[in-house]
Structure formats: structure tokens, C-alpha cells
Amino acid sequence: NAGVTQTPKFQVLKTGQSMTLQCAQDMNHEYMSWYRQDPGMGLRLIHYSVGAGITDQGEVPNGYNVSRSTTEDFPLRLLSAAPSQTSVYFCASRNSPYGTDTQYFGPGTRLTVL
């Protein structure tokens, strides 16, 4: 049971490039989320999904797209990278729709945009 996996672990992009951050979970969780973590700030929700085929925006969705074609996978796409998107990105999943349920995080992707 691998839990939540993310690839790549590190990435450097040039301004304007696009890329996809991969996230997968093998716990059959319905709920998955993408967060970004910046120095001196709490985690901020980018997008989330309550099940295959259903996604919604979080607090900071601009510049990012998501899709959820299967229960297991929840990729995050950067459309046209900007230096402001330099951050650590975490994918998370949990079993239930309730905020009280434990979230399991992937190891993160450290993204630098030059």
C-alpha cells in the first residue's frame, strides 16, 4: 500500500512553460485535493475533487487545471508557469467528505519557476 504518491519530486520550469504534476492514491479514497505551501503561509487549497469526474476550485485556483478521470489519479496542470507559482505542492486524499476525516498527503513536488 503506497498511500499517496506524487511525481516529480523536483521540477524547474521557465516562465510560460506548462507541465503536469502527477498524483495517485491506492486507498480508494473519493476525496482528493491539491495544496500549495509557501514560506510563512499555511497550506492553501488549489483544487479538489469529491469523486471521479467531479472537481471544484479551492482558494487559489488561477493558473491551474485539474481533472479526475479515475478514483486513483488527480493530476494538476500548470497552464503557463509564472514565478509566483514557485512553491511546494502537496496532493492529499481522504476517505470521507467530512473535514474531520484524516487527510493523507503525498511527499510533495518542489517547483521552481524561473
Added chain:
Amino acid sequence: RKEVEQDPGPFNVPEGATVAFNCTYSNSASQSFFWYRQDCRKEPKLLMSVYSSGNEDGRFTAQLNRASQYISLLIRDSKLSDSATYLCVVNMGDSNYQLIWGAGTKLIIKP
């Protein structure tokens, strides 16, 4: 004012000591509360939920003070392995969208 505020620290504490830190939240309608632990350059992991009556898990005790709108985390007999950043999380509703994360308090346990 930030919705969830934590003292960033670092708290430098000798091994074996007791340390406590608080987290204040601005929304009195907040419904549930959590402490997560994050090791350097790692992902956050749930440490404990915070119940209205307070709860204890080994050396860790979490308390909620609704009147003053803060939660606390107390660590007794601190270990070197307790060195980490402790993140406060407040859920203002039932959905993931309403989770608000503090920026964390860094704790360093010194031998």
C-alpha cells in the same frame, strides 16, 4: 487579521522539558480543529484532533478554548524526535474547502 495564527517560533527547548504553543482562530463558527506535524521538507501528518473536552495522546495534550478562540498543544518530556513544525488546522464546516491552515510553529529540541 489572519484566520488562523501561530507563533512561527522557533521554540528552542531542552530535551525533557515541557513546551506548549497556541493557535488562535478568527471565526467563532469553526467546528473542528487539528494539529498536524511536518518534518523538514516532508509532508504534513495528522498528530491529533482537538476535541471540546480536550484530549491526550501519550506525551501530547491538546486543548480547545472556544471563548478565547484558540487551541493549544502541550508536549511533555520532549524528545529530540519531536523537533518539527506543528501546523494548526481549523475546519469551519464539513467540507475540505473550509479547512484553514496555520503557517506553523517550529520546534527545536536540543540535547
